Amino acid sequence: MSTNAQKFPSQFPIPVDPRFPAHSGSPSGKVGPVSVRRPVRAASPEISKVGLSEICLSYRTQSGERLLALDHINLQVHAGEFVCIVGPSGCGKSTLLLLIAGLHQQTSGQILVDGKPVQGPGTDRIMIFQEHGLFPWLTVGQNVEFGMKMKGVPKAERQEKTRYYLRLVHLAKFEKSYIHQLSGGMRQRVAIARALATEPDVLLMDEPFGALDAQTRDLLHDELERIWSETGCTIIFVTHNVREAIRLGDRVVLMTFRPGRVKSEFPVELPRPRHLEDPNVARAAREILDELRDEINRSLEAEYNDGVKPRIKPGVEV
Numbered sequence: 001m002s003t004n005a006q007k008f009p010s011q012f013p014i015p016v017d018p019r020f021p022a023h024s025g026s027p028s029g030k031v032g033p034v035s036v037r038r039p040v041r042a043a044s045p046e047i048s049k050v051g052l053s054e055i056c057l058s059y060r061t062q063s064g065e066r067l068l069a070l071d072h073i074n075l076q077v078h079a080g081e082f083v084c085i086v087g088p089s090g091c092g093k094s095t096l097l098l099l100i101a102g103l104h105q106q107t108s109g110q111i112l113v114d115g116k117p118v119q120g121p122g123t124d125r126i127m128i129f130q131e132h133g134l135f136p137w138l139t140v141g142q143n144v145e146f147g148m149k150m151k152g153v154p155k156a157e158r159q160e161k162t163r164y165y166l167r168l169v170h171l172a173k174f175e176k177s178y179i180h181q182l183s184g185g186m187r188q189r190v191a192i193a194r195a196l197a198t199e200p201d202v203l204l205m206d207e208p209f210g211a212l213d214a215q216t217r218d219l220l221h222d223e224l225e226r227i228w229s230e231t232g233c234t235i236i237f238v239t240h241n242v243r244e245a246i247r248l249g250d251r252v253v254l255m256t257f258r259p260g261r262v263k264s265e266f267p268v269e270l271p272r273p274r275h276l277e278d279p280n281v282a283r284a285a286r287e288i289l290d291e292l293r294d295e296i297n298r299s300l301e302a303e304y305n306d307g308v309k310p311r312i313k314p315g316v317e318v
């Protein structure tokens with residue numbers, strides 16, 4: 001099984017693929033001189049944006065054996081929905097995002113985006129990795145412009161959109177700065193602006209805030225939620241942090257330890273905006289944590305198959 005993932009710097013660029021027409025902007029059309037996506041926030045439960053059916057993926061290990069990473073995954077994500085995926089380390093969360101991004105290919109099963117099979121990368125889907133993958137030799141503004149340049153967006157439009165998306169992530173004053181002059185949280189916001197500037201329909205986020213301090217992460221939660229609500233994009237967000245999943249998601253999908261399967265799905269009906277420290281968030285997280293803990297214990301048992309079996313006790317945060 002080959003992967004295209006290594007061929008690209010993390011997060012970007014997913015080059016324009018001739019099989020996929022360039023994204024034509026928001027369905028609500030052009031606003032002013034530049035077509036910048038307008039607020040269309042309304043999850044459309046009846047419209048399936050991303051559909052995975054019976055997805056299986058096996059890797060060949062160093063010893064030549066086949067390792068089943070994903071086992072008959074079925075998942076429907078609606079247009080405008082914010083879905084969070086949690087699961088123990090190694091259960092296949094990143095692999096799943098790579099498949100949806102078209103950077104990797106499943107062994108069997110089908111992935112549909114807007115009803116069409118995914119056959120490779122496309123600018124309608126952008127992946128943001130934990131490592132932001134910004135180019136240090138370019139300014140903040142040039143980084144944000146980069147994806148649009150790849151798509152052949154004319155210069156004046158690129159510049160206008162760059163300013164628009166930098167304002168959206170509160171970095172307008174840093175357009176001329178270089179990446180090393182920014183904090184970790186600011187870099188992550190540039191990565192988000194760069195991804196959004198290409199106006200993807202689907203944003204695939206793989207633990208984007210895992211390495212940030214709590215205050216920056218809280219700020220980015222607020223900003224991501226605002227951007228999502230203003231743009232109406234569909235987000236599939238992988239995290240280890242169950243509270244973060246409840247904080248952000250319309251729905252939390254829990255995966256099993258290897259081979260990764262969908263174990264449970266939890267709709268989150270708490271009003272927005274939510275806060276990580278909110279007791280209702282903690283309560284909602286508890287049920288998921290109990291199931292996740294079982295899966296983590298399974299992973300520990302598989303790893304420590306020498307008789308020593310550390311277990312995470314009930315009540316311990318994971």
Ligand SMILES: Nc1ncnc2c1ncn2[C@@H]1O[C@H](COP(=O)(O)OP(=O)(O)OP(=O)(O)O)[C@@H](O)[C@H]1O
Binds near residue numbers: 094
């Ligand atoms: N290129 C590869 N070749 C062989 N095996 C791989 C490859 N990529 C991933 N795997 C295996 O597939 C399984 C799923 O990996 P994946 O990175 O998707 O897990 P994950 O859920 O994202 O884990 P984490 O939470 O630690 O990021 C793991 O057992 C991993 O070892």
Ligand SMILES: [Mg+2]
Binds near residue numbers: 093094095206
């Ligand atoms: Mg991962």
